[in-house]
Amino acid sequence: AMVSFVSHDGETHTASLDEGQSLMQVATNNAVPGVDGDCGGEAACGTCHVIVDPQWSERVGLSGPDEEQMLAMNPEREPTSRLSCQMAVCDAWDGLTVRLPEFQM
Numbered sequence: 001a002m003v004s005f006v007s008h009d010g011e012t013h014t015a016s017l018d019e020g021q022s023l024m025q026v027a028t029n030n031a032v033p034g035v036d037g038d039c040g041g042e043a044a045c046g047t048c049h050v051i052v053d054p055q056w057s058e059r060v061g062l063s064g065p066d067e068e069q070m071l072a073m074n075p076e077r078e079p080t081s082r083l084s085c086q087m088a089v090c091d092a093w094d095g096l097t098v099r100l101p102e103f104q105m
């Protein structure tokens with residue numbers, strides 16, 4: 001299963017999804033620029049912010065309460081924003097597309 005990360009300037013990086021990882025881990029393992037994951041996946045830094053393609057939002061779900069606290073501080077927050085460290089990937093997400101914000105916090 002593949003996921004596409006689209007940077008703010010329109011560059012696309014694809015990576016394969018490994019079940020059991022978070023989407024942040026997939027991005028950092030594949031050196032996708034724009035996903036830092038500074039806190040290691042604790043929903044505490046906001047450097048793993050992604051904006052889920054609205055077509056996928058229902059399938060991958062919306063942000064939970066811990067994410068909301070971080071996202072609420074983010075000026076680039078959009079309705080389908082997620083912290084990718086809080087997204088446990090599954091094979092059914094093949095073809096998922098997420099956008100990256102212009103700036104990570």
Ligand code: FES
Binds near residue numbers: 038040046049085
């Ligand atoms: Fe820090 Fe996701 S890695 S909030």
